[in-house]
Amino acid sequence: MTVHPSDLGPEDLGALADWRRALHRRPELSGAEAETAAAVARMLAAQGPDRIWTGLGGHGVAATWAGAAPGPAILVRAELDALPIAEESSAPHVSEFSGRAHLCGHDGHMAILAGLARRLGRVRPARGRAILLFQPAEETGAGAAAVLADPRFAEIAPDMAVALHNLPGLPRGAVRVAPGPACCASRGMRIRLRGREAHASSPETGLSPAPALSRLLQELPALCAGAGPADPGFRMVTLTHARMGAPAFGISPGRAELFATLRTRDDEEMDALVEEARALAEAAAAGHGLILDVGWEDVFAACVNAREPARALARGAAAAGLSVSDDGLPMRFSEDFGRFGAAAPGALLLLGAGADQPPLHDAGYDFPDALIAEGVALFSEVLDDLLGRADGG
CATH class of the missing domain: 3.40.630.10 (Zn peptidases)
Incomplete structure (x- = not known):
């Protein structure tokens, strides 16, 4: 120089x-x-x-x-x-x-x-x-x-x-x-499941989100694909937060929340991953009679x-x-x-x-x-x- x-x-x-x-x-x-x-x-x-x-x-x-x-x-x-x-x-x-x-x-x-x-x-x-x-x-x-x-x-x-x-x-x-993809697209997915609380001695009188939450904890990471972002079909789902019910022993839970970060090499693949992740959440909620709310935060476009x-x-x-x-x-x-x-x-x-x-x-x-x-x-x-x-x- x-x-x-x-x-x-x-x-x-x-x-x-x-x-x-x-x-x-x-x-x-x-x-x-x-x-x-x-x-x-x-x-x-x-x-x-x-x-x-x-x-x-x-x-x-x-x-x-x-x-x-x-x-x-x-x-x-x-x-x-x-x-x-x-x-x-x-x-x-x-x-x-x-x-x-x-x-x-x-x-x-x-x-x-x-x-x-x-x-x-x-x-x-x-x-x-x-x-x-x-x-x-x-x-x-x-x-x-x-x-x-x-x-x-x-x-x-x-x-x-x-x-x-x-x-x-x-x-x-x-x-x-270099020209081309430099950093991945990503976004935060916030899933809220709502059922109905009950006494822990009579959980059958309520509607617990536990089965749906357990299902999503397994199904969302299964959406991952590709060895890394050099692969055009790369997908990554990282579970970042989960909670359910009150911190108590006498209450069967009625609410749950799950955060996941979705990551792809490009914006088009992100659009597809978003739809698949949402479909899993909808199926889990519907399968257990729960009310579902899905929100998106920290939305980053791919850097190309x-x-x-x-x-x-x-x-x-x-x-x-x-x-x-x-x-x-x-x-x-x-x-x-x-x-x-x-x-x-x-x-x-x-x-x-x-x-x-x-x-x-x-x-x-x-x-x-x-x-x-x-x-x-x-x-x-x-x-x-x-x-x-x-x-x-």
Whole structure:
């Protein structure tokens, strides 16, 4: 990678690490990222963008820097939200809030875009527009759709969208990106069964959901298919929660609830899996005379990388001196970024956070500050490639 006067030095990187740690101390959950969004808006304002949008799809924030010549509008996205998990860490920047923490690295993703903002504040693109978007509510799968539905997103109007997600277990700085499927579609299925309570000594006078619940606990996982998401017919059903009745010995239960996460490689297969899972629930309820309610939450579309943005990310990673491959793609987890494909060709890359790091969503996970420099370098090369530099570098 060529070094330019506008590129970040040790003082910049130290300030970005400090900023990340400040975000880490005060995590906010999906849809409640007001304080985080305000910190992002203040940071962006200091870098002289042409315009800042706030309140996009909830607490989303975006900023743009335009070049003098016509050209494409390139959007780079990070996420604002944290997780409802208690952090287990002795770090001085541990979460100040009980039961919530940045255990997915969104604080690090924000710091990378803050580094890009510093760079854009020093030298603008030669042509087109660079757009930095900080998206709310990624963890619930609701944020991207809300941002896209915001009428002001038409003013942002990207021609291409790119993003990264850090990946523990992968060597630090290793990149995984390719055209095609990148992350699976998924959604949460909530099944509620209602019968009638009875005295535990006379269960025959009530209507217990136990047989139907037992049946579904076996039948839903049996819908799994395929060895992994590289298989176009891949399906995965994970039981995540079940409960029945009151925690008492004298009552035969009248209600039950079951949560399951459905996962497929593409949206079409998800549609089919949804119908089959619903049919199993309907048959189990009807077979035992129960009232059924099925709901869907945390709905993620499949993330499918378009060819040109995927190639641009691969070129940028290589120019930044990072190793690039498509090993392990697509991933089983889901990413809300996939919905941006409805607005512009998009691509997501995975950036290794270190082979010995705790996994994402682990209580001991903490984004490695050293990865900020590599993320900034990678996206800087992408923007220079697609938009040029106003200083001719």
